[in-house]
Amino acid sequence: MFELVAAQVAGAWWYVAAGYTVVLGGMAVFGVALALRIRRARRRLQNMP
């Protein structure tokens, strides 16, 4: 069983890179989206009579 898993995951750097990109990228995208929403809300508040 362990040998089977070891053979399957040999050279699996592609998955590691993909996983880290998705998680760190996801957090960054959410952070940027938040910043944009804050900026838009501030602008709407300023433009209100």
Added chain:
Amino acid sequence: MTALRSRWLELLAIVALAASLVRSFTVQADVTQGDVQRLMYVHVPSAWLAFLAFGVTVFASAAWLRTKQDRWDRLAAASAEVGVVFTALAIAAGMIWARPVWGQFWTWEPRLVTTALLFFIYLGYLSLRKAVLDPAVRARRAAIMGIIAFIQVPIVYQSVNWWRSLHQTSSRNSIDTPLRLTLWLAVLAFTFVYLALMRRRLELARLEDQLEARHADSASELAGDGVTIPTLDRVGQNV
């Protein structure tokens, strides 16, 4: 200098995340899984942070029901949104990890299914908040749902013990010390990221409340005192 002072939490999160990344890629690899096990350092913290976020939501929901203060409603909403993001990231990282280890991205096993349910339950919570316009009614309904929804969190956590299947049980006490320390460093770094995101999300919630209040003021100015908004209670009284 002022900008730096207001962004100290973001800077702390970035530094902690960078330290965690360096440690994750330099610590020894797992004997069985090899390098692919390094995905644990983003998958597990994402899942833990989702649990923490939903824990904050249930606490803030209960606090709102008790005090009726707006700040608790804002905290519950903000934490639920961040929690949904971390749940999605945990599922995504888990699927990528599952492909080389289990041979497939997705399988209908208890931990995966209960986590997917958790994701959709809190998406429903966020939808409920969007669907109700009256702030007081929205806060009450969201608080009740925020408490009920949390039942799913211990179910997800215990799913690996209650229904033994493909997903392994908690490994935080069974792994070697260097790997365990790396995992705790990653959890700490992700916690700082959560706090930094929460700070910004709460700022947005306060702005949205101000916008809503201004809209309500301008609407009442237009309508004047001669217009009364019909409610179901009044309909009943008129019959």
